[in-house]
Every structure is written in structure tokens, then in C-alpha cells.
Amino acid sequence: MTIQDPMICPKCHEVHDYHYDCDPDERRFQMTNEIGLALDEYEATRPARLDYAVQPFIDVRRLTAGENCKFFGPIVITGDRKKLRIGDNVRIDAFVKIEIGDGVTIGDNTHIASFAHINIGGGTLTLGRNNGIASGVRIVTGGNKVDEVAMTVTAPLHEQGLTYKDSVVIEDNVSILVNSVVLPGSHICAGSRLAAGGVLTGKAIPPNEIWGGVPAKFIRKRGA
Secondary structure, three states, X not given: OXXXXXXXXXXXXXXXXXXXXXXXXXXXXXXXXXXXXXXXXXXXXXXXXXXXXOOOOOOHHHOOEOOOOEEXXXXXXXXXXXXXXXXXXXXXXXXOEEEOOOEEEEOOOOEEOOOOEEXXXXXXXXXXXXXXXXXXXXXXXXXXXXXXXXXXXXXXHXXXXXXXXXXXXXXXXXXXXXXXXEOXXXXXXXXXXXXXXXXXXXXXXXXXXXXEOOOOEEEEEOOO
């Protein structure tokens, strides 16, 4: 990153290396922009022989999103950005990874916290409105079959066997709490909660219920 000369901050009238050091949100946006510029420079100069080994990513500056969205970089987003839909007032924190796969929709007013990994396996994910995806959450929509010889993409193709893809649907006003895992085929209905550390194994959670545990099970109705 390029470090600017010290200057007088117009907000607090102190000397800063950056004029926005007194504004953490602005600083994060600037870091994202600088990272994007560095990646642009790399893309323009990297040797062609490395092309096969470089996983494509999306520069957050080039995302098509709704109004009043906030992206706090660095964020890793892979896949075809035409299949990524982001509504209004969405916030995505630093160190989130999103695999677009067959398609990801993020509804209005949704917050995805740091270190969440979204749409692992490349299926289809639909996130409704007003959802909270806490730090460390994993939402899985596909993977390798457990009976094959190997379950890693670095193994020879004939040993990986068939992969499968599915979908996950998370309706409006849902909270998925810290370090929870949502597996392929799961459906969380409006107003429900998945407790911290829970593993939802392809089941459907009815509206306004709290589930938790491994595997996740019904705990109680909200408000009961």
C-alpha cells in the first residue's frame, strides 16, 4: 500500500499519516480500495504460466449491489459475479469468503460478520431480508461424496469421484449464531434462530423456532 505524507485531518485537526485515521469505517473502505489496486497491478503483471493456479476473485469495488451497502475488506468472492445479487443496506465484514457457485442472493439489511464462509461447494444460496450471519458461520451447498477415495480437489480426478450440489434457503429475520454450520438441503424459515455451534443437517426449521446442538434439534418456540 502507498503511504501518504502526513497531513492535517479536516475532522479532528490532528496530524495523521492518513487524513481518515480518526474514522475507522472510512479507513476500512480505503484499505479495501488499496487492496483492489494492488490486485489490479498483480493481474496486469503476473506471468501467464501461473494462470492455471490462480483462483479468480472479485474486486469488491466492482460489485453490483443495492444502495447503502458497506463492504469492509479484505473480502474474498469467487465465481461469476453476474450470479451474485446483493440487496440494499447489506453489510459484509472483513475476512468473509463467498463462493458464488450456481448463485447467491443476499437480501436487504443482511449482515455477514467476519470469518463467515458462504456457499461452500458452489450450489445455490438464498438469504432473505434482515438476516444476521455471525462470525465463523459456514453455509455449505455441496461437496464430495464421503464414499469416494478422496475428498479434496487437489487429488487426481479419478479419485475424487462425483461431487454433489444442493441449495440452502434462509428466509427473512433469521439469525445464525457464532460457528454454526448449515449443510446442503437445509431450509430455515422466517424468524428462526440456529444457536451457536449448531449443525443443521439438511433439515427444515419451522418459523419462529430456536434450534441448536449437533445435529441441530428443536429447543423451543421464540417467545415461549
